[in-house]
Every structure is written in C-alpha cells, then in structure tokens.
Amino acid sequence: MAMTRRRSEPARIPLNRDAWIRAAVEVLAEDGVGGLRVEVLAKRLKVTKGSFYWHFRDRRALLDELLAQWKAGRIQDILKQTAAQPGGELERIHHVIDVYASARNRKGIRIELAVRDWARRDAKAAAVVAEVDATRLDCARRLFVACGLSDPEASARSMLLYAYVFGRSLMSYERFAPELERLKGWIAGRIAP
Amino acid sequence: MAMTRRRSEPARIPLNRDAWIRAAVEVLAEDGVGGLRVEVLAKRLKVTKGSFYWHFRDRRALLDELLAQWKAGRIQDILKQTAAQPGGELERIHHVIDVYASARNRKGIRIELAVRDWARRDAKAAAVVAEVDATRLDCARRLFVACGLSDPEASARSMLLYAYVFGRSLMSYERFAPELERLKGWIAGRIAP
DNA sequence: CGGCTTGCATACGGTAACGTATGGACAACC
DNA sequence: GGTTGTCCATACGTTACCGTATGCAAGCCG
Numbered sequence: 001m002a003m004t005r006r007r008s009e010p011a012r013i014p015l016n017r018d019a020w021i022r023a024a025v026e027v028l029a030e031d032g033v034g035g036l037r038v039e040v041l042a043k044r045l046k047v048t049k050g051s052f053y054w055h056f057r058d059r060r061a062l063l064d065e066l067l068a069q070w071k072a073g074r075i076q077d078i079l080k081q082t083a084a085q086p087g088g089e090l091e092r093i094h095h096v097i098d099v100y101a102s103a104r105n106r107k108g109i110r111i112e113l114a115v116r117d118w119a120r121r122d123a124k125a126a127a128v129v130a131e132v133d134a135t136r137l138d139c140a141r142r143l144f145v146a147c148g149l150s151d152p153e154a155s156a157r158s159m160l161l162y163a164y165v166f167g168r169s170l171m172s173y174e175r176f177a178p179e180l181e182r183l184k185g186w187i188a189g190r191i192a193p
Numbered sequence: 194m195a196m197t198r199r200r201s202e203p204a205r206i207p208l209n210r211d212a213w214i215r216a217a218v219e220v221l222a223e224d225g226v227g228g229l230r231v232e233v234l235a236k237r238l239k240v241t242k243g244s245f246y247w248h249f250r251d252r253r254a255l256l257d258e259l260l261a262q263w264k265a266g267r268i269q270d271i272l273k274q275t276a277a278q279p280g281g282e283l284e285r286i287h288h289v290i291d292v293y294a295s296a297r298n299r300k301g302i303r304i305e306l307a308v309r310d311w312a313r314r315d316a317k318a319a320a321v322v323a324e325v326d327a328t329r330l331d332c333a334r335r336l337f338v339a340c341g342l343s344d345p346e347a348s349a350r351s352m353l354l355y356a357y358v359f360g361r362s363l364m365s366y367e368r369f370a371p372e373l374e375r376l377k378g379w380i381a382g383r384i385a386p
Numbered sequence: 387c388g389g390c391t392t393g394c395a396t397a398c399g400g401t402a403a404c405g406t407a408t409g410g411a412c413a414a415c416c
Numbered sequence: 417g418g419t420t421g422t423c424c425a426t427a428c429g430t431t432a433c434c435g436t437a438t439g440c441a442a443g444c445c446g
Binding site: 031032034110113116117119120121126129130133134137152153155156157159160162163164165166167168170171172175176179180182183186187190191 | 224225227303306309310312313314319322323326327330345346348349350352353355356357358359360361363364365368369372373375376379380383384
Binding site for chain 3: 014050054
C-alpha cells in the first residue's frame, strides 16, 4: 500500500499518561477494576499496548495513579462543596445530600462504587477510600457543628448522611426513582435539622 | 505405585450441584463474580473441572443458580425477620437495622455487596436485586404502617433504613467501628420512631 | 546530513481461563 | 460377572491477557 496516511486520518497526536488515565477512568466506571485490562484500554485508544508500556511501568502503575487522582479529586471536591459562608452551613449540607446521590452524577457514582468494590480486595484502594471517607465525614461534621449541634450528634448525622447517599446508589436506581423523588425531601429532613 | 488410596484419605464423597454452589458462594463473598472461575472452584474442591462440567452446563448455569438461591434465601429471610406479633413491630424494625449491618453478619454483607456489584453489569443479577429490594422495602413499609405511620412516611423511612444499612457496609468498616458503635442507637432513632 | 529521542508497532513466550472430547474407576444392579 | 450409569481425570484447542524485546518512523539537533 502506497498510502501511509489516509485522508480523514488526523495527524496523530501522541498520547500522554493523562490520556491513558482518562480512558482508564471510563473503563473503570463501566466495568470495574476487573475489566481494566491493558490491551482493552489500548484498543479503545486505537493504539497497541506497546504504547502503554512506554508510558507506564506495568498495569499496577496505572492503577496506583488512578487511585491517587481519584483521592485528590474527591478530597478537593468535598472541600469545595462544604465551604460555607457563615450562616449558609445548613444549605451546604442539603446541597451535598442532593449532589451525591443525584442522577446528574451517574458517572461519579459508578466510579465511586467501582473504587469501593476494588477496595474490598486491594489494600491500597482500601486506604484511599478510608482517607476519603474520613475527610468527607469530617467536613460534614464541621457543618453540623456550625449549625449548633453537639459533637456526637454532628458525627452521627454525618455518618447517616454518607451511609444514606452511598446506600441509595447501591439500590437499583431506576426502579424506585419516581417514588424516591417524592420522598427525598422528607429523608433529607431526617438527616439534617 | 501400589497404593491407590492412602491412609487418611477419606473415601471420597461424590460432589453434587449443591456442594459446588456452596463453594461458589464462598468465592463470591471473597472475590466477587469476577473471581468466580470454574478451574479455581475446582481446585478448591480438590477435583478437576471435568466434574464441574458434569454437574453444570457451563459457568453461566452456575451463576444463574447462585442468583436463584440468593434471591430465595434473602426473601425468605426478610419475611422471617419482619414477621411480628401485633405490638412488636417497632422492635422488629430495630432488629432489622441491627442485624443487616452487624459485624456478626460479615459474610452475608460481603455476598450482598458482591451481588450488587455484579448487578451493575448483568441484567439477570440486576433483576434479582431489584426484586429483593422491592420485597425488603415492602416488608419494612408494612412494619412502619403497623406502627401507625402514614404510607408515605413509612415508605420514606424504609428507604432510609435500607440505604443506611447498605451504605454503612460500603464504608470502610474497621476504621469507624468504635465510633459507630456509640452512634448506632442515635442513628436508629432517626430511622425508626 | 547523520544521529538521538520519542512514541508506538510487531512479535514472542508465558499463564490462566473456557469449553469439549474421551476414557476410566467404581458402585449398583441384574 | 457383565452391563450400565455416575462421577471424575486427562488432554486438547482456543482465547484473552501480561510483560518483554526489538524494530521502525518521524521529529529535532547539532
């Protein structure tokens, strides 16, 4: 074949680590860590694994970076979501309840579940999840305290809050969606004052 | 070698489908569906996969039976746990909250999580989970109604109840266990009247 | 221009699975 | 004591991965 570059074939842009990681996040959300294979990823990026092993030492190196980026992103996000003007704390709490189990956030939820499932069998993932949980609980606790609640009650409500939002994402969502929509407000009132 | 059967080698008991399924449940709890491979299972039972393919058509047949048994077991269990004497409904509710997220029930929880993760990628598993959820929610709802609550409130509390217990099992348990122990009562009080 | 570096392709050896085909041990039964 | 059915072992072909080795093109660089 004389043609080395066909029309419509865009001059190839070299991949970097970040492109691999972005693609990996996609696969993680869809298929979990178990489905995150080097060759599958390469096919999705239309290159061969030769490229992968140039950018990463091995599969584990990719997984480690995934974890690191997820952790940083989640912590940054929760700090942002819970940064409140004095007096706006309660509103922030309801916002968090709303956002973390919302249909708008499908992908984030899928990633969250994938990472948590991963954490059940991988110590590094478990450590990351534990750190993220601790940070989130602490942020929520502060907000509750700022609302005037006692420390133990603030802790208890934070725990209830996160258990609830993650638990919801475990229950087949579509099935209960309409009913849930009606009940959301009432439930949020049980979690936050 | 003349010895065809060594001392201490118990006369082999032929396996049946059920023995395979019991072993499969173990693996499911530990490694998830992804780790549930025919040859791994065979090694654990100290036979070869020749046996497996005598008892089952293929891997999918095992998975289907796993699902069916899990579904039957969970529905039977929730019916039993929520069968209340008149007047004992509230106690039953607190019992359910306690049992479903208790450290005594580790294995059950691990299986529950494995099945729910499975359901995210398998339609049959998703259908089973949906049925089990619907049954559980309905049982809880009945109890709340029997306690004198309105229908919507009973529904909302049921949803909160299950979201909470499953959500807890998603959060790294050991890390928060001591604190959680102190907060459990308060939280249960937010879920049930 | 010739050489170096980047980024990927190709080819290879190895492991772990799946499912199939076939044979054989052992017990039960006639 | 031969036949039959149960239950499993062995061997095979195939696929999907992992990680490595090596080749090769294209840009930059002196």
